[in-house]
Amino acid sequence: MGGDFAPANILEGAALALSKLDWLDELVLVGHQEKIAFYMDKLELSWHPKVRKVHAASVVEMRDPSTAVLRGKRDSSMTVCAKLLRDREVDAIVSAGHTGAAVASSTVLARTLPGIDRPAIATIMPNMQGRFVLIDAGANTDCKPFNLAQFAIMGECYYRLVFGVENARVGLLSVGGEDIKGNEVTKETFKLLSGMPLNFIGNVEGNTIFEGAADVVVCDGFIGNVLLKSCEGLARTVMYWLKDAFTKDPIRKTGAMLAKNAFRDLKEIGDADSCGGAPLLGINGVCIIGHGSSSPKAVYNAIRVAGESVKYRMNDMIVKRIAECGINLEKKNLAEG
């Protein structure tokens, strides 16, 4: 029920997933059944053999606090989803709604994996070399160094899942390359990461991440969210400037027409829909968070990514790597020290 174009886009994406993903056993559609009936019928989902319908009376609105899922709106589609995950009735959940509410409900209800204190959102971004993982893209606004160290490990696992590459280069987002540069939290995190069996390449900066300095870029969710949204905003603004610059006179317009495929290529690089959504890593279960303005294609891809995360046992990998890196022990020492 969440997101800017719910339930239409969500259900269209669900229909796509049912037709394309033959490994899908069951798709549970959680929402206000009366309100979605029209689209369910239209898309022939109402009596689909793989569809199960679960009612949820309310919806978390964007203006609601994240905790609404646990207090005022415990009958929301978000809360009901998280309960299904907690009770192992589903392996994965997908939402295009209120990010904070999705984080709160799945963290509190499904709980975190052993060794993980807080989950984090991992998102894939383009750079000159290909793509990199940014973690945390918005789950935690205030982080301790051991949180960031755990994010680094989860990011490494996710990179391996998506790109099939082991030993990803992990960089810590800061304001200078040297270890003495940063704020109090990043300087401590630098020390923690340096002592872990991880391919830690040191600090990376806002400019170098786009040159391909690291495969995994670690930061707290406040900075990650500002960064992600700024890049979206700037990219959109550049396209606006481009359009403006290319329509100023007939000659430029002709040039733009000849090169129209170049614009299409450019749009594809920034196409968030092909990723579908960003996983909330560290949850005991799989939770994929989509953009509020998710298209049907984005919803389809989010469902696909959710299934793949289950299939390739990403959470087992995270638990194993966390134990290897000993970051949960480290954390306890710090807390006691």
Add this chain to the structure above:
Amino acid sequence: MGGDFAPANILEGAALALSKLDWLDELVLVGHQEKIAFYMDKLELSWHPKVRKVHAASVVEMRDPSTAVLRGKRDSSMTVCAKLLRDREVDAIVSAGHTGAAVASSTVLARTLPGIDRPAIATIMPNMQGRFVLIDAGANTDCKPFNLAQFAIMGECYYRLVFGVENARVGLLSVGGEDIKGNEVTKETFKLLSGMPLNFIGNVEGNTIFEGAADVVVCDGFIGNVLLKSCEGLARTVMYWLKDAFTKDPIRKTGAMLAKNAFRDLKEIGDADSCGGAPLLGINGVCIIGHGSSSPKAVYNAIRVAGESVKYRMNDMIVKRIAECGINLEKKNLAEG
């Protein structure tokens, strides 16, 4: 002596300033006199009637800690510059060197303005509507709410100086529009700003700042620096993708050739050289910090902006507005409470 292309670009910029800015009374060139003699002679600066030469034996390197200017390298060009400012031998200083060192030396030696606890770097960035001021772009990595509130006032004054507009719309950079969204520091800052005689429009986000949501965007220097560098990095990356997309086949190449003025327009929007440098606001004196890779044009513009800041008495404006907003009192109450 600082920056990637010192002393060549610095001195070329100085020569430009001397030829163009007739209101310039005296230009003091601080540096290792032997090392700069070649360029000084070549650019006919050595015996220029408006040039005064001051020797500085060492240079702060990028790998040095910011505190080097106060401990190991007290004879650096940066330290000598800050001393000239402290002793009122100059009205303003300009540097393209180590940002942290410039902040440390001018803060400690020249001190801050009455009512200002920490100075902040204000930088001008483009958006769809025109331009906005980002403050702090990198002077302080860890900030308290009253620091951010002071930055807001300084940003408002700078916006007025540069664009001649009173009552600038001040936004607080956060992860959601609502006042409940943010980290601990921004939530407290939101309350402080709401109580001040200031055109505070609330939280702004990474995407909305490029749509023109605010004239002044306030954040701590860690986030500001990451944001600034990310945008630089992404812009450069988009130009790289553009070039790639426009050279894939002969038709696209022809299109690009026809529209070459469009690319020129685009480059101009992102041209940092026309701003020259970013002021370190809140210092008792004027300090302009240039990009490490400053071109002669950028150095010239930094000198121009330095002179204009003195001419239009920006610091008097800041002191007056800080007193009106009562933020220094507010701060003391908070510290005592």
